[in-house]
Amino acid sequence: MKKFNIAIDGPAGAGKSTIARLVADNLGFIYVDTGAMYRAVTWKIIQSGIRLDDEQEMIELAKQSEIRLLPGEQGQLVFIDGKDVTSDIRSAEVTGNVSQVAQVAGIRKVLVAKQKEMAASKGVVMDGRDIGSTVLPDAEVKVFLTASVSIRAERRFKELKDAGRTGISLEQLERDIAARDKMDQERETSPLVRAEGAVLLDTTEMTIPEVVESILSLCREHAGGGK
Numbered sequence: 162m163k164k165f166n167i168a169i170d171g172p173a174g175a176g177k178s179t180i181a182r183l184v185a186d187n188l189g190f191i192y193v194d195t196g197a198m199y200r201a202v203t204w205k206i207i208q209s210g211i212r213l214d215d216e217q218e219m220i221e222l223a224k225q226s227e228i229r230l231l232p233g234e235q236g237q238l239v240f241i242d243g244k245d246v247t248s249d250i251r252s253a254e255v256t257g258n259v260s261q262v263a264q265v266a267g268i269r270k271v272l273v274a275k276q277k278e279m280a281a282s283k284g285v286v287m288d289g290r291d292i293g294s295t296v297l298p299d300a301e302v303k304v305f306l307t308a309s310v311s312i313r314a315e316r317r318f319k320e321l322k323d324a325g326r327t328g329i330s331l332e333q334l335e336r337d338i339a340a341r342d343k344m345d346q347e348r349e350t351s352p353l354v355r356a357e358g359a360v361l362l363d364t365t366e367m368t369i370p371e372v373v374e375s376i377l378s379l380c381r382e383h384a385g386g387g388k
Contacts, residue, residue, distance in 0.1 A: 162188065162384050164284035167376070168293035171306035172353060173341045174313030176364060176372065177288035180306065182236060183373045185286040188380065193279050194237050195289035195296070196259075198228050198272050200250035201241040203262045207254060213261055220267035228275065253329060260341050263290075266350040273351075290345055293356030302379050303359035306372070310339050312365050 167190070169181045178194050185192035202223050211218045229240040239247045249255070262268060269291075276296045280287060287296065293303040308316075314335040321329065329337075345353040355361060360379060364372050 162380075164190070164282075165301035165380075165383065166280050166283055166297050166299075167286040167302045167304070167380065168297045168300035168356065168359070169286065169288040169304045169306060169376070170290055170292050170294070170353070170356060170359065171288075172290070172313070172345065173338050174317045175306040175308050176316060176369065177306055178236075179369060180372050180376065181286045181288035183369070184376050184380075187373065187377060188284075188286070190284045190286050191279075192232070192237060193230060193276065193285055193287040194239075195272070195276055195287060195292065197230065197237065197239045197250060198275070199263045199268075200255050200259050201228050201239055201246055202226060202268060202272070203255050203259045204246055204250045204252075205241055206262060207258065213258060216265050216267065219262065219265055220271065223268045223271040228272075230279075251324070251326070253326075257337075260344045264344070264348045264350065269350050290353040291351035293359045294354055295351045298356070301383050302376070303356050304376055304379065305355040305359040305361050307361070307363055308365040310335055310342070314338050 167184065169177050171177050178196065181194070182192045205226060206213070206219055206222060209222060211222060227242050231238045231240065233247070238245060239250060273296050276287065279285060280297055289296065293300055293305070314331055317338070318331045318334050321327070362372060362375055
């Protein structure tokens, strides 16, 4: 199959990362988790002691940071300045602050440039909140994944529980996800929207294999000249 780019967008907890990774594995494409990039920068900001209202310092830090995403046996590995932060960036502190960091236009500009560079040679599956609308507007296949807040909270709760992180309740997760949806949709720079031409997939009642197959079907349609 000729290489092309796939953009998968959607709100927090919609299963974008899991789905995108499986689609990439199936096609032999490269998976790029853009959310992990924002989390890595957020982690470094927190570790550096920079205040979250000091936008200029945060932007400079993002510019100076080297972020690498590498495939691992259990999923994508995330490195910032050579340090493996794959687990660190999933902490409650990072989760609670990443949307605020991601709202900073200068940080988004820095990371979007990195993401565009990663996708320049095609054969990339990229997920996030502004991939089809801003990062890869010319992606050949665009998908917008969504699900109810309660289902997304349940999925995230199970994910955290399986990882041994049980410090947050299901009810708190629901509130956090709803609040993050609002923040992502209302931010001035690259808000969460369904990109033009993106196929809407509501995964509330779908299994992971069903979602993956739906996206692979879109890819086969594109490869066959149907789009």
